[in-house]
Amino acid sequence: xxxxxxxxxGLSRKPFLxxxxxxxxxxxxxxxxxxxxxxxxxAFNAGRLSEACQIFAEKMLAPDNDTTIGLTVAxxxxxxxxxxxxxxxxxxxxxxxxxxTGANLYHDLHYALNFTLRRGSPFLNDVELYEEGVIRIYDxxxxxxxxxxxxxxxxxxxxxxxxxxxxxxxxxxxxxxxxLLERFPGCEEHSVVARAAKCGxxxxxxxxxxxxxxxxxxxxxxxxxxQLMIDPNRDVxxxxxxxxxxxxxxxxxxxxxxxxxxxxxxQPTLWEVxxxxxxxNDYFIQIxxxxxxxxxxxxxxxxxxxxxGKVNPGVLPDTVxxxxxxxxxxxxxxxxxxxxxxxxxxxxxxxxxxxALVADLLSQAKAAKAERDAEAEAKG
Numbered sequence: 586x587x588x589x590x591x592x593x594x595g596l597s598r599k600p601f602l603x604x605x606x607x608x609x610x611x612x613x614x615x616x617x618x619x620x621x622x623x624x625x626x627x628a629f630n631a632g633r634l635s636e637a638c639q640i641f642a643e644k645m646l647a648p649d650n651d652t653t654i655g656l657t658v659a660x661x662x663x664x665x666x667x668x669x670x671x672x673x674x675x676x677x678x679x680x681x682x683x684x685x686t687g688a689n690l691y692h693d694l695h696y697a698l699n700f701t702l703r704r705g706s707p708f709l710n711d712v713e714l715y716e717e718g719v720i721r722i723y724d725x726x727x728x729x730x731x732x733x734x735x736x737x738x739x740x741x742x743x744x745x746x747x748x749x750x751x752x753x754x755x756x757x758x759x760x761x762x763x764x765l766l767e768r769f770p771g772c773e774e775h776s777v778v779a780r781a782a783k784c785g786x787x788x789x790x791x792x793x794x795x796x797x798x799x800x801x802x803x804x805x806x807x808x809x810x811x812q813l814m815i816d817p818n819r820d821v822x823x824x825x826x827x828x829x830x831x832x833x834x835x836x837x838x839x840x841x842x843x844x845x846x847x848x849x850x851x852q853p854t855l856w857e858v859x860x861x862x863x864x865x866n867d868y869f870i871q872i873x874x875x876x877x878x879x880x881x882x883x884x885x886x887x888x889x890x891x892x893x894g895k896v897n898p899g900v901l902p903d904t905v906x907x908x909x910x911x912x913x914x915x916x917x918x919x920x921x922x923x924x925x926x927x928x929x930x931x932x933x934x935x936x937x938x939x940x941a942l943v944a945d946l947l948s949q950a951k952a953a954k955a956e957r958d959a960e961a962e963a964k965g
Contacts, residue, residue: 601719601726604704609669609696609775610916614923622921633907634914637870638921640903645835645868646679646927652868653831653933655824655848658685659840663692663777664702664725665912670919672773672780678930679922680837682827683781683788684844687796690758690778690788694735695727697765697776702727732797739801744809751816753823755787757798759936785934787827789820791847825851826942827935829861829949835868837918839911841875841884849895856894859946860953865897866890869904872914 619638626635645652656671668689674680695702705726714721718729742764748757762782765772773779781788793799793815805811828834828851838845855861875884886906890896896904907914922928935942 601705601709601714601717602703602728604726607664607666607702607704607725609672610666611669611673612916612919612923614925614928615920616924618917618920619924622917630908633905634872634909634917636905637872637907638918640868640905641837641870641918642922642925642927644903645870646922646925646930648927648930650833650867652833652835653827653935654679654681655827655834655836656680656683657836657838657840657844657848658683658689659842659844660686660911661688661692661722661725662839662911662915663689663696664722667912667915668693668696668777669775670915671777672775673919673923675777675780675784675786675932677923677928678932679928680786681933682786682824682935683777684791684824684847685777685788686842686844687790687793687798690790691735691797693777694738694765695731697769697772697779698735698738699769699772700727700731700734702731736797736801739798740805743802743805743811743813749812751814751819753819753939754790754793754815755820755823755936755939757793757815758782758788758790781936784932785936786932787823787936787939789824789847791820791843793817795843820847821850821854822943822946823939824848825854825859826939826946828852829855829863829946830942833867834863835866836870838869838871838873839915841871841873841881845871849890849893852895853893859950860957861946861949865894865900867897867900867903869896871906872909872911872918873906874908874910876908 622635622638626632644650645654656674671680671683703726705721705724707724709721711721720727720729720732742761746760746764748760758778759782762778765776765779766782773783778788790796802813802815805813824847836848852863852865855863869890873884875881877884877886891898
């Protein structure tokens, strides 16, 4: 088993790991928080967060709109305890699919496996932490053995599952969630991966090799001569199919990065590559600290996305960017949604409809290609 020394002999990690345990916070729908946001968050980024809450609760969740809602997650949000907010949204049908960094899903497994992450300080001596076998994610601390034991669970799961050949990340995470549910009953109360499997919510990772999940899959291929491969083509087509099937489409983007683009690129993939004009997203909510002036994707505005066909140009009033730390804004956002009249929707369970949705994408893409070929021949 790969090994990192858990700490120097004769020394104790206790001073570093004495902080309160980090638990998944589960919003309940606070009328007081909703009142604060409605009446007290009036201008600047407080006003933008209030606007985001209202767009989500009053428009995206409105039954008549039947919006297919994607949640994208970047940044170390599960280590910070925000997985409980995602669990609550999935349970109530308020999120239909998730696109996350692999790291967030990997760290979610720590909670499922009943390991403890603790509150700490960002101003510790990292050389001492290394010598003591303590991992730091800003002010989140936990023993290095948590990584080693989580890695071992993943490798055992990969052998146990019998997965072989190319698969979508949605299938990998589904099978992983089922394994967690079987081996750790009740873990869906504190695991996004397990809850998603139970609720039929597909989870995608836009760059699966960029995480410990991907690292352990690479180990499995090399050491066990496995043919298991993550197929990004399947992920691209599944997300496109989900977006194509939506009566209306909307997103809640936490942070930015690769998950943000992986969601938004579905619209230009449909019109630019497959020749299917979908028209762009109907709603766009982003909570981020990045800025547009740096030219990066994370800070790109919904107005810029219009030029790419990612956002419907007629719905810019239903788009908003709140420049707030997600660890502050997202729990407030969820409390507001759960305190609103549309706090529960029937779950779409898109996880179990993927094959049918991709088949419909293929049918429409073939029809669009035949039409283009006929037009080209007529011009001929």
